[in-house]
Amino acid sequence: xxxxxxxxxxxxxxxxxxxxxxxxxxxxxxxxxxxxxxxxxxxxxxxxxxxxxxxxxxxxxxxxxxxxxxxxxxxxxxxxxxxxxxxxxxxxxxxxxxxxxxxxxxxxxxxxxxxxxxxxxxxxxxxxxxxxxxxxxxxxxxxxxxxxxxxxxxxxxxxxxxxxxxxxxxxxxxxxxxxxxxxxxxxxxxxxxxxxxxxxxxxxxxxxxxxxxxxxxxxxxxxxxxxxxxxxxxxxxxxxxxxxxxxxxxxxxxxxxxxxxxxxxx
Numbered sequence: 001x002x003x004x005x006x007x008x009x010x011x012x013x014x015x016x017x018x019x020x021x022x023x024x025x026x027x028x029x030x031x032x033x034x035x036x037x038x039x040x041x042x043x044x045x046x047x048x049x050x051x052x053x054x055x056x057x058x059x060x061x062x063x064x065x066x067x068x069x070x071x072x073x074x075x076x077x078x079x080x081x082x083x084x085x086x087x088x089x090x091x092x093x094x095x096x097x098x099x100x101x102x103x104x105x106x107x108x109x110x111x112x113x114x115x116x117x118x119x120x121x122x123x124x125x126x127x128x129x130x131x132x133x134x135x136x137x138x139x140x141x142x143x144x145x146x147x148x149x150x151x152x153x154x155x156x157x158x159x160x161x162x163x164x165x166x167x168x169x170x171x172x173x174x175x176x177x178x179x180x181x182x183x184x185x186x187x188x189x190x191x192x193x194x195x196x197x198x199x200x201x202x203x204x205x206x207x208x209x210x211x212x213x214x215x216x217x218x219x220x221x222x223x224x225x226x227x228x229x230x231x232x233x234x235x236x237x238x239x240x241x242x243x244x245x246x247x248x249x250x251x252x253x254x255x256x257x258x259x260x261x262x263x264x265x266x
Contacts, residue, residue, distance in 0.1 A: 008066045010127040011058050014098070021095045027122040027134040028090070029141070035118035039148035041077050041110045043141050044120050048073045050159050051137060053128045054106030070162075073106045073124075080113045090121065098125045 014023050031040075048054060054073035061067055080086040098105050106124035122129070122137060140158055147154045238244060 010125070011066050011100070014125065014127070015060065015100055018099070019097055021097050023126045024094055024096075024098070025122075025124050025126050025129050025131075025134075026090065026094050027124075027129075027137065028119060029138045030117060030119035034116045035112075035145075036149050037077070037110070037112060037118065039145055040118055040120065041075070042148050043144035044108050044110045045075050046144050046154070047137060047141050048075045048108050050140065050157055051106075051133075052159075052162050053133065054108070054122070054124055055104045056106075056128045057102040057104055058100045058127070059102050060100055069102045071102075071104045073104045073108055075108045075110070077110045078112070080111065082115075083113055083117075086111065086113050093121070093123050096123075 010023055014020070049072055051073070052070065055071040057069040057071055059067045059069055078089065080089065093109075105128045106122065109121045109123075110118070111121055112118045120141060122134070124133075136159065143155045143158070146152075
């Protein structure tokens with residue numbers, strides 16, 4: 001299984017600093033009341049099998065050759081005397097780097113803190129998980145746990161599969177180096193098209209007055225940080241180009257199909 005360009009960039013950055021935990025993502029979900037430990041563990045174990053991305057490992061076959069290895073993320077159960085002990089354990093997990101030795105780049109733990117608080121923790125490399133992944137994982141555990149505690153049949157698997165995702169994808173095309181070199185304003189090496197250059201946009205001769213109102217349709221009623229980042233990007237782009245409006249095209253975390261939106265991280 002070959003990595004996406006974005007995954008390659010993250011995994012290669014990890015290789016450059018193998019002892020750095022900077023690319024680790026930690027997701028924690030708590031139950032509001034007392035939880036059934038057996039049902040919780042069973043739900044997390046099922047999740048580990050269904051969420052294929054968390055079980056991916058990485059091997060390096062040569063310069064620029066990043067290969068993903070399928071597997072199943074390990075699952076554990078931990079009990080803590082208090083919140084302080086839990087936080088100390090979580091900090092250690094957060095700071096433990098993943099290795100490019102083919103072992104899974106994610107692991108899950110059902111956790112119980114004395115006093116009746118239970119939940120689960122997912123620690124994964126950013127190359128195989130992101131915030132969108134977290135939303136899918138929490139929703140699925142909630143479904144599985146509800147079924148396990150009521151005796152109902154587990155609801156159908158809601159995650160897509162890598163096989164289905166690959167089947168709907170178009171075959172890879174050769175990189176048009178000339179196109180990317182012109183577009184990014186510099187030399188481009190095939191496989192490394194992402195650039196931090198200034199690009200080809202021509203700046204305005206003067207900055208548009210700060211009082212200019214930049215409208216971002218569809219975001220006015222969504223006052224959370226992604227909306228603010230979107231609005232700031234639109235405002236910056238418009239003013240950089242000397243315009244009083246800007247149009248940004250956005251997909252759902254770069255997921256435009258049903259298979260992509262249901263397959264973490266896709």
